[in-house]
Amino acid sequence: MDNDLLNLIANLLSMKRLSIVLTILLFLYYKGFSQNVKTEVYSLPWTNSKNEKKNEARKKLIPCLSNDNLVFKGGLVLYSRSNKTNKYDFGGLSALHCFDNGRTIMTVSDYSLEEKLAKQTQFKSKWFQFTLEYDDEQTLVGAKGMVKGQVHDLNSLIIRGEIESMAYLGDSIVYVGFDNLNYLLSYDLKKSGFGCAVDKLSVDDKQCFPARKNAGIEALTNVGDSLFAIYEVKGNDNDYYEAWLIDSGGKNTERLRYNGFVNVSDTYMNNSSILKEVKGATTLQNGDIVILEKLFKRLIRQIVFVSYSSILRK
Amino acid sequence: MKENYIEPITLLDTGFSKALDNFEGIDSYTVDGKEYLLLISDDNGDWNGEKQQTLLLNFKLLK
Numbered sequence: 307m308d309n310d311l312l313n314l315i316a317n318l319l320s321m322k323r324l325s326i327v328l329t330i331l332l333f334l335y336y337k338g339f340s341q342n343v344k345t346e347v348y349s350l351p352w353t354n355s356k357n358e359k360k361n362e363a364r365k366k367l368i369p370c371l372s373n374d375n376l377v378f379k380g381g382l383v384l385y386s387r388s389n390k391t392n393k394y395d396f397g398g399l400s401a402l403h404c405f406d407n408g409r410t411i412m413t414v415s416d417y418s419l420e421e422k423l424a425k426q427t428q429f430k431s432k433w434f435q436f437t438l439e440y441d442d443e444q445t446l447v448g449a450k451g452m453v454k455g456q457v458h459d460l461n462s463l464i465i466r467g468e469i470e471s472m473a474y475l476g477d478s479i480v481y482v483g484f485d486n487l488n489y490l491l492s493y494d495l496k497k498s499g500f501g502c503a504v505d506k507l508s509v510d511d512k513q514c515f516p517a518r519k520n521a522g523i524e525a526l527t528n529v530g531d532s533l534f535a536i537y538e539v540k541g542n543d544n545d546y547y548e549a550w551l552i553d554s555g556g557k558n559t560e561r562l563r564y565n566g567f568v569n570v571s572d573t574y575m576n577n578s579s580i581l582k583e584v585k586g587a588t589t590l591q592n593g594d595i596v597i598l599e600k601l602f603k604r605l606i607r608q609i610v611f612v613s614y615s616s617i618l619r620k
Numbered sequence: 621m622k623e624n625y626i627e628p629i630t631l632l633d634t635g636f637s638k639a640l641d642n643f644e645g646i647d648s649y650t651v652d653g654k655e656y657l658l659l660i661s662d663d664n665g666d667w668n669g670e671k672q673q674t675l676l677l678n679f680k681l682l683k
Contacts, residue, residue: 352675363639371679375631379656379678397663397674400644408649408656408678416644416662438676444651446658446678470644524644569630586646590655590681596631598646598659605671607640611631611657 341455341501345386347396347436349449352381376611380446394430396454400524401472401586403480410437414457414482418467431457431465433500455500457482459491462502471526471586473533475554481507481533483523488515490523490533490552507556509535516541516548525587527595534595536564536584547584566599570610579603632679641672648681655681 353364364381371378386396398417405412417430433455439448456464471483478496488510491503498504509515509523516537525536529551537548546563553559567575567582574580586598590613599610634640641661648657661675 349676352677355673357670360639363637367634367637367639370634370637371632371677373632375629375683376657376679376681379680381675381677384674384676394665398665399660399674400662402645402647402658402660404647404649404658407651408658411647411658411660413645413660417665440678444654444656444678444680446676449676472645565628568628569633585644588646588648588657590648591650596646596648596657598643600643601636602642603636606636606638607642608634608636609640609643609659610633611646613629613631 341499343454345452345454347434347449347452348385348387349382350385352383355383375613379444380440382446382449384449386452395432396434398430399434400470401482401526403472403474408438408440410435412472412480414469414472416468416470416485430467431469433457457500458502460503460506465491468522470522470524470538471535473526473528475528475531475533479554481526481554483509483526483535485520485522485538487522490526490535505556507533507552507554508559509550509552510548510559510561521583525584525597527587527589529589529593529595534587534589536566536587536597538583538585540566540582564597566597566612567601567610568612570601574601631681641675643675643677657681 353361355361368378394417398415399413400416402411402413412435415432434452436452437450441447457469459465468485469482470485472480474480478494479492480495481490481492483490490507492505493500494504518539521538523535524538527534531554533552533554535550535552540547547566549562549564551560551562566584580601580603583600585600588596594613597612599612601608642664643659644662645660646657648655657679659677663672663674666672
């Protein structure tokens with residue numbers, strides 16, 4: 307063998323070793339290195355964004371965000387500088403949970419797009435936790451100190467997006483709901499975190515679970531030791547939204563009906579081009595549930611907060 | 621069972637506005653006995669922020 311051939315073989319072996327090392331690093335990255343990555347979140351007042359027309363519209367809207375029931379206490383635009391290099395690295399935030407009297411929030415992304423990194427598919431299901439800052443009047447003034455990671459399934463594989471809802475039972479057990487899937491996954495944040503789901507909780511059998519594409523359980527909150535879930539859109543022939551009260555042990559699931567948008571005018575309700583979707587829910591200290599409903603047509607949106615735990619029909 | 625049905629309370633109806641983005645998440649917290657709501661929006665991959673941004677709004681509940 308001449309030297310050129312020996313060099314070629316050596317180079318090939320070296321490349322093979324390099325590819326093995328890269329594969330191992332990628333495997334470790336997807337299995338765990340991608341968890342608890344320290345980064346930064348940035349914020350601007352929500353009336354100080356790049357879009358001047360939108361800023362003016364937001365300033366005009368502020369008086370409409372307070373009434374006898376609640377008071378608007380500040381808003382932010384959140385962003386991450388890493389979006390310049392990885393456009394789907396931050397955003398798509400579809401659910402949140404507060405800790406520490408609102409000073410810390412955990413939020414998840416519903417991004418489902420995929421990109422290729424070194425010929426490996428990089429999925430987008432991510433969690434982000436960061437700190438919020440308030441002034442003395444509890445007005446929201448800033449965000450900082452973000453930690454992020456990727457959300458995995460029962461087999462420790464990264465979930466392919468479409469996480470739409472999240473609810474905590476106790477301090478460390480968190481459930482997430484999805485578009486198009488009739489089950490929840492749970493995580494123990496004191497053990498494996500979002501690195502591996504610990505349980506799969508069926509919401510309902512497929513006969514009852516609506517089958518509209520790109521819709522699912524978008525509202526999820528705790529009711530005592532159980533979970534209350536609402537499907538995003540009405541069934542085709544129903545005047546209600548499918549809902550469930552789910553025993554966290556998975557033994558009992560009670561099927562309910564959520565009577566949404568009850569105070570919205572018939573003009574909007576009868577207009578099929580205006581979409582009416584249930585987007586979130588939270589349980590207050592007294593057990594009442596506040597539900598986020600949204601009407602929208604193209605990019606013009608209306609949000610409606612609805613309260614009471616008793617808006618259920620059996 | 622109709623008897624289980626009670627009329628809900630609408631806490632806020634903003635009306636249609638281009639100022640509002642795609643709100644998808646809500647949670648509540650308590651400070652000094654007062655309850656607050658946080659609301660977060662999904663930018664739908666509009667990373668230039670021209671049409672949709674990641675917004676976080678804070679409300680104090682009065683009742």
